[in-house]
Amino acid sequence: MLLIFDLDDTLFKRLPDHYSEEQLRNIQAFEGVYELLNRKDIIKVLVTKGDSSQQQKKIHHLKISSWFDRIMFCSTDLEKKECFLQAHHQFPHQKVYVIGDRIDSEIRWGKELGFSTIHLRQGKYKDLLPRDQWEIPDYEITSFKELATILKLP
Template identity: 30%
Template structure:
């Protein structure tokens, strides 16, 4: 059995931590009189970036830099560094595992599943999260878009995971985003399980075989599906 798992908003509260970072950034932007950037955030124009393959390879600091350079032709290194430090500090002080994450990962290991993390963002950023959350021990392999050069908006990383364990014919993909995790899972013939939480929880799923409210339900789905096949 091969289980491909997403990190952000599946195992940990990335969107909530990022939201706190943005809220903490607002008074900083006001103090620095960066009103164009403030308006960009308040009008939610950042949503236009959701389908950008390039931005799925970046870390939060690089996203901040990209965001500021979209608005201002020039931004000083000192201003960027101050924003990076503020965002990074706030993000990690609010980043937490969901209460069901460890139970889910341990449950997969008890089933002798091969567990592969397939996640978007830069190598440094995702590995820093894994270290901070003490999660690396639960995975048999890590596939990070910043290392492969391909985001989950295309199936490449899911195909890599399948090729890594070619003997595993029973495949599941568990994630929070339909147009990446679920669609990628379908490309490799996996059973897809959408966990409704985080930034994309209100979107209508098109590629999910199952929609669950948490990882406990996801684990039950995998156990029940596995019983049918044995």
């Protein structure tokens, strides 16, 4: 099983548009994140869009980097789709799930690539409406800790 995760509003609550260093230092992962990332029987890839030095700081403060098999930074949404594909190529023969909070990004790209998609419906973009069938996720959850149930993890 290969899980491809988004970062902001997927593993922690997104910061406001203009945030301080202190706010950045105090970010906390959602309940259930550490337990899931700590599992050795799952391949985990993080794909995050945005300024890579800021995204790296978030990852650093969340103390999650060592749990990922790969961390990928991208600067546009389309690059994000390319990253999903690269992750799949690096870890072939795995059932792929994409987990993210944006139906117009993670869910769309995941579905277009034929992966299973899990929409974590929370945060800034939780009320976006699907523009077409590609933005309708396979699964929808409202908190990260529901993920283990969706994935039928023992």
